[in-house]
Amino acid sequence: MSYKLLALDLDDTLLNEEFVISPGNKEAILEAARRGAAVTLATGRMFRSSLPYAEELGLDVPLITYHGAMVKKARSQEEIFHRPVPLDLAVELTNYLEAGGYHLNLYINDNLYVREDNELIQLYINIASVEFTAVGNLSNFIKDEPTKMTVIIKEENKLKDLGRLFNQKYGSILSVVRSRPYFLEITHAAATKGQALKYLAESMGIK
Template sequence: MYKLVAIDLDGTLLTDQLEITPHTITAIRQVVESGVIVTLATGRMFPSAKKFAQQLNLNVPLITYQGAVIKDVDEKKIWFERPVSKKISERLIEFSEKHQVHIQVYQDDIVYVDEDNEEIQNYARESNVSYTVVDDLSSLTDRGFTKVLFIGEPMYLEGLQIELHREFGSEAHIAKSKPNYLEVTDPEANKGTALLYLAKQLGIQQSEIIGIGDNHNDFELITTAGLGVAMGNGVEALKSVADYITKTNNDEGVLHTLEKFILEPASTIK
């Protein structure tokens, strides 16, 4: 019944220790062997997502940067790309200066900051990526940014999110991916839009897709998929729109979903 599974990384496929459990790895490989396409749909940058895809032996297009880029694991083809415009990129930098909040921008699979601080150091360590410090982020805006990320106190970012919505409206997609992460992308750069685009290219119907996520930035992923699955540790707003709520990320919720909807039904058919 299902031909495509799109799985978020942090809080979903990954445990709190940022690992994929051995049983989940085995299950994903079994699902792929059965003919179902498994991909990642993450806010992480492509180089970070690629490492997990290689661990899973996935050789498929990956949905990265919150849906702003779909690119093959082997990097031979970019399927989809929607950068933030130059105008909005410039305004976001102005916002960060006005509010004195940490901002980092992504361009050509490189993350840039204008200060080497604790926020970027923690991010780089958790995401297992390097970063580049520049004097002026505005010097990079000519081609726009793949994604812009604000990092700060959760309550503070909630107020900033409201202000950004007021400023940009439908000109930008703004969502929290973690309590202290506020992500800004192009309006067409969300996991749901990217997922539908990829499915169409692969000849897969919307009803044949499973989407699994845990946070606010997974809303479009969950509501677009034929079967939207929220993690047991997911935010309540996501659980309220999900078709199914699985176990937590630390209790192998992805494994449970794959067994329930793909592996066990296939075993029954045989």
């Protein structure tokens, strides 16, 4: 069977425990490309966190990032699809989380903003290898729609309880999913990898 479009996740799929593409995986991807398949990434990571892997593989197609909330061309970095969290909901969530003392990552215009530098953001940075900006009170800072919001909690029960609460209250309008042991990731409900992949395939004339 020949594939026209191959979409690969990064974490727990393409990358090993050191967050590196193994030589075997790299060769398999390059062989698929040589056989005519368009290869892209479909990941929950930021675009800027995904781009080095795309460059390593020589990809020249749009990348599906932020769980499908943003699709952006690898080389020109032209944004072709973006479905962020509505600002009113983002402000409401930010106010709630800051009042509760939770650590929150805000992703706006492919930049990462946090309240302060602490062990939780360092835990994230060790995985994502991106820079961040500490801006103080996020409730005062947020003025634009975030592509994604990530709550980082090391206590598993607390993370589960918060995820359950948010799904009950916002489940019809937001996607609230757990990734890795400590991350609760929030995106627009209509921003999914599947929908982004469908959009990308149609834009490339692939059926």
